[in-house]
Amino acid sequence: MPGRPDTRRVLAAACLIGGPPSAVLLVLSGLDFLAPGPAALAIVACGVAALGVARLWLGNLAALSQAVARAAAGDGRLPEPSSPLLPAVAEVADGVARLARTLAERGGQVDRLTRADAAIVEALPDPLLVLSADRSPLRANAAARTLFGATPGNMAGGEIASLLRHPILAEAVDRALATGAIQRVDLVLPLPVARDLVAQVTPLDPPLADGGRLMVLLADRSHERAVEQMRADFVTNASHELRTPLASLLGFIETLRGPAEDDAVARKRFLGIMAEQAERMRRLIDDLLGLSRIELSEHQPPSGEADIGAIAEAEADAMAPILTSRRARLLREVTPGCIARPADPEQIAQVVRNLLENAIRHGREGGQTVLRVETVQNPKPGVMLSVADDGPGIAREHIPRLTERFYRVDSGRSRAAGGTGLGLAIVKHIVNRHRGQLLIESDVGSGAVFRVWLPAA
Ligand SMILES: Nc1ncnc2c1ncn2[C@@H]1O[C@H](COP(=O)(O)OP(=O)(O)O)[C@@H](O)[C@H]1O
Ligand SMILES: [Mg+2]
Known part of the structure; x- marks a missing residue:
């Protein structure tokens, strides 16, 4: 029982306290200094008092040691003593109770700090x-x-x-x-x-x-390194793309000033090539500026709406000159009234133009391109624009990289066809800005299909 001393200890302590006076009483009565009656009475009184004192002290000490043990356990809750405490012991017990409360508070604080540290490290x-x-x-x-x-x-x-x-x-x-x-x-x-x-x-x-x-x-640092690498590659590629026509221009200027100075036929031919090279530089600079403008606005979605069918028809009309030069045909399967929203009509026109130009330029000479605009429910309700050609197609391994800046399957052919290698990068950024999707499907030998899904809600 808490706070109760056990009987053997009490008896031992009572013997220690009451033993010596009882022995003195016994000796005194043996030497006839005390009558046996009063002596016996005094011995009994001595025993009872010793028992009482022993019980009280041992009870107090047991209560005290229990309080100290609970204080060490740190929960700050101390039991009420089961027997009344002597004033001096009560004072000590009070001190122990205060100590227990402080310890429990400190323990709680340490616990909270440790948990906060762990949460910060974890997060x-x-x-x-x-x-x-x-x-x-x-x-x-x-x-x-x-x-x-x-x-x-x-x-x-x-x-x-x-x-x-x-x-x-x-x-x-x-x-x-x-x-x-x-x-x-x-x-x-x-x-x-x-x-x-x-x-x-x-x-x-x-x-x-x-x-x-x-x-x-x-x-x-993987992401930063990749971005750094991309930036460095981009600058190298852009300078290289510009340097080639520039070198050719400088070469012809040199020739026209020197050996071909008085050759009217050569001059006419060279000026034609120079105009072509200058045009190539202009296209490249236009595309570079366009790309950087689109990148700047990419995080901010468009706000207007675009009639995709009308835009597709207008862009298809504008393809007449290249269609003639490539002896190619363009079929239109345009559903009227396909509205994409939110959308930027100017940028959507750029997408259609780039895809049509690619299909006609990279497709088969004398080939056929199909331009289709329709509303769809997949992947989500919206407008689907697709451009399909019957040209040489694109090998599987190139498809994921086509939208990288300056990535071309065949650089020589792309340049000869007047490409800058930036068209599909521009398309991808515009589609991203519209929160749309660009899907490219192709097999070598059986043409390519470029699909653009745009939201209509
Ligand atoms: N319809 C297509 N058929 C075959 N290859 C294509 C087609 N469209 C694009 N490509 C390939 O993708 C490359 C990247 O296209 P793009 O970014 O528009 O650059 P560019 O047309 O200036 O070369 C092209 O160089 C070409 O190799
Ligand atoms: Mg292109």
Whole structure:
């Protein structure tokens, strides 16, 4: 029973307290200093008093030790003592109760802080690992688990083990432990897709409560590197595309000033070629400017509406000169009244123009192109515009790359046909801005179909 001393202890304590005076009383009565009657009475009184004192003290001490034990447990709740306490003991018990409450509050605070820290670490957008002194993973936040395919229960699972075995990271960890200084290293991980990572290894001294001795913070730079690479490629490609006609122009100017100065026939021929090259540069600059304008507005959807059928008919009419030069035919299957919304009519016209030009220029000489506009329910209710040709088609491996800037299946042929290599990149950006879809289907030898779905709601 809480706060109740056990009987044997009480008896032992009572003997200790009441024993010596009872013995003195016995001796006094044996030496006839006391009559046996009063002596017996005094001994009994002594025993009873000793029992009472022993019970009271042991009860108080038991209650006190129980209170101390509960205070150490840290829940701050102390039991009411089962027997009345002596004033001095009550004071101590009071102090213990206050101590217990403070301890419980501190415990709660530490708990909340720890949980807040864990939540922050877990929610960090960058992958973070905590390693023990023997370099085994103790913690991995959500970003790290996603990147490496690990689970909270199995830190060493997934690709974390191969990250930790990476020689560059292992060396950085060694250096961090040896020097006590933060180490930063770049590494490429051949995860399912290669990743460019920057790792920051921080030695933790003193170690964390869970034994964490090192923190590894990773930053995934793959996307930035890809963007940087794309930008660099773009500048190289654009300069190259401009330099070629420019070199040809300079060459002809040189010839016209020198050897062909007085050759009227040559001059006429050269001026014709120069005009063609200058026209090529103009087209390229127009497309480059158009592309950058569209990219700038891509995140902001259009607000108007576009009559796709009418736009398609107008653009088809404008194809007459190239159709003649390619001896090709254009069939129209246009359902009137197909309205795309929200849409920018100017940009939709650009899409139709680029697709028709491609079909006629990259299609078969003397071939046939079909332009179709209709309302559809798939993939979602909207307007579908399609351009199908019966030309040489496009090999499967090229299809996903056709919308990259300057990507051409055959650069020589594309340039000869007057292409800049930017047409489909422009189409893709316009379709993206309209929250539409571009689908390309083709088999070598059986033509190509370009489909553009646009929202109608
Ligand atoms: N209808 C088509 N048939 C065959 N190839 C095509 C067709 N449309 C596009 N292509 C291929 O896609 C490439 C990229 O097209 P595009 O971006 O419009 O550039 P360009 O037409 O200036 O070459 C073309 O160079 C061509 O190789
Ligand atoms: Mg084109």
